[in-house]
Amino acid sequence: DSGVTQTPKHLITATGQRVTLRCSPRSGDLSVYWYQQSLDQGLQFLIQYYNGEERAKGNILERFSAQQFPDLHSELNLSSLELGDSALYFCASSVNTGGEETQYFGPGTRLLVL
């Protein structure tokens, strides 16, 4: 158990809908990362938040957005869903010790868009 929690574990929805994925980082970790794992693209970095502020963006679609709240939990919002958005979405949190940063991953949320 990494200490990173994600809810829900599974999500089934229809095209055009909107969903919210939630992540709680490990105690004391200020950074949260979101990744998408799909069969064709592999594991891809989406976005990073640090202590409530967006720090880095990767291959995140405009239909997707995220935020990190004062209690440091994060939410990833996916809207106007398409079949191709079906994937496993991971959240990771990290501790940065003197510039050496290790990310610990949650169990993921499996999204199926029908």
Next chain:
Amino acid sequence: AQSVTQPDIHITVSEGASLELRCNYSYGATPYLFWYVQSPGQGLQLLLKYFSGDTLVQGIKGFEAEFKRSQSSFNLRKPSVHWSDAAEYFCAVGSYNQGGKLIFGQGTELSVKP
């Protein structure tokens, strides 16, 4: 461009045999290197990491990896594989200078024969 290559998509070894999973990277900045393991339906578990110093690093579950800068490689090894090691293994590279995001290889699926 930054990239991580795991040349072997699928490897099968006999239980008790030795294992080496290959990882090559292309990265402009000084890299940090990681190996993660993903069991079916599970999240990513950190096996080991390299930031600096001794180029041979020890991880959990009896795994080790060696950083070879001249070959841009970070191969994962285990002297004797157990049936429970069957899983997918991901090599990842990151850098403090690149905002901490990880770039992952495509993964190597390990099967273990009894």
